[in-house]
Every structure is written in structure tokens, then in C-alpha cells.
Amino acid sequence: MSKIVAIVGRPNVGKSTFYNRLIGERQAIIDNVSGVTRDRIYGTCEWNGKSFTVVDTGGFVKNSSDVFESAIRSQVQIAIEEAAVIVFITDVTTGITDLDEEVANLLRRANTPIILCVNKVDNHTREISANEFWSLGFEETYFLSSISGSGTGEVLDAITEKLPENEEEEENLIPKFAIIGQPNVGKSSLTNSLLGEERNIVTDIAGTTRDSIHSHYNKFGKEFLLIDTAGIRKKAKVHEDLEFYSVMRAVGAIEESDVCILMVDAQTGIEAQDMNLLGLVHKRRKGLVIVVNKWDLIENKETNTAKEFTEKIKRKISPFKDVPILFVSVLEKQRIFKVVEAALEVNESRNQKIKTSVLNNLLLDEIDRNPPPANRGRIIKIKYVQQLPTKHPAFAFFCNHPKHIKANYKGFLENLMRKHFDFTGTPISIVFKEK
Ligand code: GDP
Numbered sequence: 001m002s003k004i005v006a007i008v009g010r011p012n013v014g015k016s017t018f019y020n021r022l023i024g025e026r027q028a029i030i031d032n033v034s035g036v037t038r039d040r041i042y043g044t045c046e047w048n049g050k051s052f053t054v055v056d057t058g059g060f061v062k063n064s065s066d067v068f069e070s071a072i073r074s075q076v077q078i079a080i081e082e083a084a085v086i087v088f089i090t091d092v093t094t095g096i097t098d099l100d101e102e103v104a105n106l107l108r109r110a111n112t113p114i115i116l117c118v119n120k121v122d123n124h125t126r127e128i129s130a131n132e133f134w135s136l137g138f139e140e141t142y143f144l145s146s147i148s149g150s151g152t153g154e155v156l157d158a159i160t161e162k163l164p165e166n167e168e169e170e171e172n173l174i175p176k177f178a179i180i181g182q183p184n185v186g187k188s189s190l191t192n193s194l195l196g197e198e199r200n201i202v203t204d205i206a207g208t209t210r211d212s213i214h215s216h217y218n219k220f221g222k223e224f225l226l227i228d229t230a231g232i233r234k235k236a237k238v239h240e241d242l243e244f245y246s247v248m249r250a251v252g253a254i255e256e257s258d259v260c261i262l263m264v265d266a267q268t269g270i271e272a273q274d275m276n277l278l279g280l281v282h283k284r285r286k287g288l289v290i291v292v293n294k295w296d297l298i299e300n301k302e303t304n305t306a307k308e309f310t311e312k313i314k315r316k317i318s319p320f321k322d323v324p325i326l327f328v329s330v331l332e333k334q335r336i337f338k339v340v341e342a343a344l345e346v347n348e349s350r351n352q353k354i355k356t357s358v359l360n361n362l363l364l365d366e367i368d369r370n371p372p373p374a375n376r377g378r379i380i381k382i383k384y385v386q387q388l389p390t391k392h393p394a395f396a397f398f399c400n401h402p403k404h405i406k407a408n409y410k411g412f413l414e415n416l417m418r419k420h421f422d423f424t425g426t427p428i429s430i431v432f433k434e435k
């Protein structure tokens with residue numbers, strides 16, 4: 001099930017201020033890489049042990065007044081279909097406006113849980129004015145000041161209460177792959193050549209449902225579910241708002257997937273939009289395969305062309321390490337099946353469970369030889385390592401002073417793990433626990 005929380009509302013009510021509160025500073029790291037501030041539209045948030053993706057619809061609205069009313073309406077519609085929870089932000093300083101009323105009307109008819117936030121309630125006087133917003137008729141109405149942060153904790157409690165539980169460890173499930181990437185990179189073409197033409201019919205029918213479509217692939221001894229993001233264009237006609245809709249679908253597909261297949265166009269390489277998707281894939285700890293498509297269009301290929309391309313991508317995609325990068329031509333049906341094989345391999349490396357004894361035998365000697373640097377006179381000793389029962393690979397290193405280990409030591413441990421085990425295409429988490 002989707003774990004998208006969508007923030008909707010008129011311009012200037014404080015959506016992005018609220019969004020930034022939820023995302024905290026972690027988002028900034030990705031933005032530095034991409035250098036595109038307009039793309040600060042989705043990020044992950046963790047609260048009460050649940051993690052979810054927040055989408056700020058404000059990032060999509062252009063600020064000329066004749067466009068935005070219809071744009072907001074269509075975004076609200078999309079949010080209703082795609083999000084698990086909608087946070088509707090209003091502004092106490094303007095009171096209830098016509099557009100607020102209109103958005104409220106759309107939202108009241110939806111089955112999606114709605115949380116109404118009256119923002120800019122910075123002081124007691126404004127708290128009294130804020131009471132008029134109860135008239136919009138939402139049971140869950142909260143007063144907050146996004147600028148100071150007061151009241152945001154309650155809103156987060158309300159959000160997480162409505163979200164589905166974190167995925168339980170499930171055995172023997174068919175792996176789910178999501179093909180993501182910018183428009184026109186060849187996602188539909190790849191989907192079609194893998195699944196055959198019959199899937200087009202499926203897309204038409206599913207075009208009106210909220211859940212993404214899962215196509216079952218079961219040939220040549222391989223089995224997986226493909227989460228559809230390619231049906232986007234048909235539906236976008238209905239919604240007019242292609243970019244917002246594509247992003248919502250991509251975010252939803254990443255959430256649901258085990259492995260993401262990021263397609264990029266060989267002619268352009270990895271761009272800022274791809275970096276944003278990658279950031280999300282990494283934070284959600286999903287597996288990754290990068291597919292450089294339209295390789296047929298690159299002229300005068302020499303032996304080193306693919307290698308140089310690979311190096312360039314590798315430099316760009318950190319903190320991802322060890323990611324399979326494939327050069328394909330969907331048009332000429334070249335190496336398409338390799339994509340499937342790579343995704344299955346990544347899925348396997350992401351699902352592996354390593355016995356505690358194996359971990360300790362392989363790692364502890366080397367850790368003893370390169371212990372975490374002492375901190376303020378404290379000698380730090382790592383005593384043993386254990387894999388955690390999470391869906392993606394996560395390892396707890398038990399030690400005497402977990403809080404005093406410097407962040408860069410994690411990098412050392414990650415490299416050590418990757419040297420001894422095959423974690424192709426999968427992010428791993430490392431935590432320090434006290435023992
Ligand atoms: P958006 O267009 O809905 O994303 O709105 P922004 O987050 O850009 O905020 C619009 C303006 O309202 C900015 O000048 C913010 O600093 C201001 N603002 C946001 N939240 C609050 C708040 O809680 N109190 C006050 N006084 N101002 C706020």
C-alpha cells in the first residue's frame with residue numbers, strides 16, 4: 001500500500017515550510033547534489049517508527065494566478081487517488097478563502113484520510129481566529145505554526161496513526177520491480193517488450209483505480225511483478241498535469257518496489273530529476289539497477305565508450321555503491337533480458353540473510369585491526385555483529401560506546417561488508433548498539 005503523504009493547499013499558506021519541518025535537513029544533502037531547488041518536492045520522514053514519503057504539491061504550481069486554480073484542483077484530485085494521507089494546509093491570517101472552500105469540497109468527497117492544518121497560528125490571538133476553520137467540517141483539524149514548529153508533532157502523530165504498518169517480513173513473495181525514469185526514456189517500450197502487447201488492455205482498465213497495476217511476469221523460469229508507471233501518459237490526459245502525476249506515480253512505485261530499474265537516455269545521461277529519484281530509492285533502501293537505453297543512438301562507439309559512461313555514472317550516484325549499469329537498446333531488443341537478470345540478482349542480494357557466526361568470523365578480525373578511533377579517551381570496542389530482521393540488509397554492530405563512533409567509520413564498515421558479501425545494487429544500513 002502506498003505510503004505517500006501529500007501536502008495540498010493554496011500558494012503561500014506555508015506548505016513548503018511545513019514540508020521542510022517534516023523532512024528536516026536530510027533532504028538538503030540530495031539537493032546539493034542535484035543543485036535544483038525547485039525539486040524539493042518529495043522526501044522521506046520518519047516518526048513513531050514509521051517512515052513515509054512526503055510530497056509537497058506546491059513545488060509544481062507555477063505562480064501565475066490564472067493557471068494555479070485549475071492546477072491545484074487537478075493536483076488535489078491526483079493526491080486523492082495516489083496518497084495514503086492528505087494534509088490540507090490553510091492560513092489563519094487570510095481566513096477561509098474561496099479556493100480553500102473549493103479544495104475542501106473536493107477533499108470531503110474522498111475516501112482518503114484528510115488532516116486539516118491551520119497554519120501560522122503563532123500566538124494566542126491567532127488561535128482564537130483559527131476556530132473558524134472548524135466550519136470546513138474536518139474532524140481532524142490542527143492548529144500549528146510551521147515556522148516555530150509548534151503543533152507539528154501532533155500533526156505527525158495524526159499522520160502516522162493513519163499510515164499502514166511497516167511491512168512485515170514476508171517469505172517467498174514474488175519480487176516487485178518498478179521501472180522508473182523521465183518521460184520518453186523508454187519505460188513503456190521496455191515494459192511492452194517484456195510483457196507483450198496484452199498488457200495495454202490491462203492499463204486501460206486500471207487507469208481509473210488508485211492502486212498501481214502489477215503485471216505478473218512468469219517466463220523462462222523467472223518470475224516477478226512489474227509495477228506499472230508507464231501508463232502515465234494516458235491518465236495524464238485526464239489530469240493535464242503530467243509532471244506532478246508522473247512524480248506521484250514514480251514515488252508510489254518506488255515505495256512499493258523491492259528493486260527499482262532506473263532508465264536513463266544514453267544521449268543525456270543522468271540528470272537532476274534522476275538524482276532526485278535515486279535519492280529516494282536510496283533512502284527507502286530499495287535495490288537498484290541502472291539501465292542506459294537507446295544505446296543504438298550513440299554513434300562511433302569504441303571499446304571504451306561504455307566504460308567511460310559507467311565511470312561517469314558511478315561518480316554521480318554516490319552514496320550508491322556497486323550498482324549494475326547496463327547498456328541496452330529496447331528498440332533493437334538488445335540486452336533486455338539482462339535487465340531482468342540483473343534485477344533478480346539485486347533482489348537476491350537484498351534478501352540474503354547472513355548467519356551471525358559467519359558475519360563474526362569474517363569481520364571481527366579485520367575490525368580489531370582497524371577499530372573505531374578512540375573518542376575523548378574512550379577506547380571503543382566492537383564485540384559482535386548481527387543482521388537485523390528487516391526487509392533490506394541492516395546490521396547491528398554491538399559495542400561499548402555506540403554514541404562515540406564517528407560517522408565516517410560506517411563507510412569503512414560498509415566497504416568491509418561489501419568486500420566479503422555480495423550486496424550488488426542494494427543499500428545496506430549499519431547501526432551501532434550498546435552491549
Ligand atoms: P507555500 O507556498 O504554501 O509553500 O508557502 P511557504 O512555505 O513558501 O510560506 C509562505 C510564507 O509564509 C513564507 O513567507 C513563510 O515564511 C510564511 N510562513 C510559513 N509558515 C508560517 C508560520 O507558521 N507562521 C508565520 N507567521 N509565517 C509562516
Ligand code: GDP
Pocket residue numbers: 181182183184185186187188189190230293294295296297328329330331332
Ligand atoms: P517512456 O515515456 O519512458 O515510457 O518512453 P517510451 O517507451 O514511450 O519511449 C519513448 C520514445 O523512445 C519512443 O518513440 C520509443 O520508440 C523510443 N525508444 C524507446 N527505446 C528506444 C531505444 O532503445 N532506441 C531508440 N532509438 N529509441 C527508443
